[in-house]
Amino acid sequence: xxxxxxxxxxxxxxxxxxxxxxxxxxxxxxxxxxxxxxxxxxxxxxxxxxxxxxxxxxxxxxxxxxxxxxxxxxxxxxxxxxxxxxxxxxxxxxxxxxxxxxxxxxxxxxxxxxxxxxxxxxxxxxxxxxxxxxxxxxxxxxxxxxxxxxxxxxxxxxxxxxxxxxxxxxxxxxxxxx
Numbered sequence: 001x002x003x004x005x006x007x008x009x010x011x012x013x014x015x016x017x018x019x020x021x022x023x024x025x026x027x028x029x030x031x032x033x034x035x036x037x038x039x040x041x042x043x044x045x046x047x048x049x050x051x052x053x054x055x056x057x058x059x060x061x062x063x064x065x066x067x068x069x070x071x072x073x074x075x076x077x078x079x080x081x082x083x084x085x086x087x088x089x090x091x092x093x094x095x096x097x098x099x100x101x102x103x104x105x106x107x108x109x110x111x112x113x114x115x116x117x118x119x120x121x122x123x124x125x126x127x128x129x130x131x132x133x134x135x136x137x138x139x140x141x142x143x144x145x146x147x148x149x150x151x152x153x154x155x156x157x158x159x160x161x162x163x164x165x166x167x168x169x170x171x172x173x174x175x176x177x178x
Contacts, residue, residue, distance in 0.1 A: 023051060024050070024052055025048060025049060025051055025052075025163075026049045026051055026162065026163060027047070027048060027049070027169075028046075028047045028049055028063060028072065028074070030042060030043050030044060030045045030047070030074070035141050035144045036073075036074070036075070036139035036141055036144050036145035036146070036147070037061070037074055037075070037076070037139050037140050037141060038141045038144070039140070039141075040076075040108055040178070041061070041140075041165075044171065045168045045170070045171075045174070046168065046169050046171075047074075047165050047166075047167070047168055047169070048166050048167050048168075048169050049063055049162065049163040049164065049165050049166065050163050050164050051162065051163040052163075053163055053164035054158070056077055056135065056158075056161070056164065057077065057080070058077055058078065058079070058099075059077065060076070060164050060165075061074060061076050061077075061165040061178050062074070062075065062135075062137065062156075062162070062163065063161070063162040063163055063165065064137070064156050064160045064162055065160045065162065067152075067153055067154055067156075067160075068152070068153075073137075074165065075137035075138060075139050075145070075147050075148075075156075076138060076139070076140060077135050077136070077137055078097055078104065078135075078136045078137060078138045078148070079097075079099055079136030079148075080130065080135065080136075081130055081131065081132045081134055081135070082129065082132060083099050083100055083129070083130050083136075084099065084100050084101065084127055084128070084129055084130075085097070085099060085124075085127070085128055085129075085130055086098040086101075086126070086127040086128070087123060087124065087125050087149055088125065089125065095142060097138070098127075108140050109140060110140075111141060111142075123149045124148075124150070124151060130155055131155055131157075133157055133159075134155035134156060134157050135148075135156050135158070135161075136155055136156075137155075137156050165178050166178065
């Protein structure tokens with residue numbers, strides 16, 4: 001039989017764990033077949049997400065509610081509120097992001113995907129100002145990512161952001177800070 005002291009300790013630990021997991025952090029994983037953030041994040045990665053972050057900057061990886069349903073998406077912040085965004089496709093088919101008329105340095109982009117002209121795939125290529133309280137997000141694997149480049153997705157309002165991905169904690173041999 002459990003003593004009253006052990007029951008109280010168990011209830012305190014359970015309450016603390018529930019509070020932390022609902023208000024401070026969340027654990028998510030990259031589902032099979034989801035390659036939008038590869039090679040940075042790959043299927044099977046387990047992520048530690050801070051729910052307390054609200055000061056987002058360019059390069060942060062965030063989780064947010066999909067604009068079309070209740071799914072949770074994981075993408076990288078590319079543009080901040082009030083910035084001018086433009087996506088240009090060169091004659092060779094290379095896609096380049098411009099923020100405030102300057103090409104964005106994106107060392108996390110590892111693949112060289114050849115883009116079709118902008119007007120074919122619904123990609124926003126004309127210059128736009130990112131609305132206040134909203135962010136421009138894109139996947140690191142541009143070929144496989146449905147993100148803010150597309151009219152159907154649009155910008156992500158801060159109220160839709162779940163949290164900031166801090167690190168990959170599993171698999172243990174690939175544990176790393178993001």
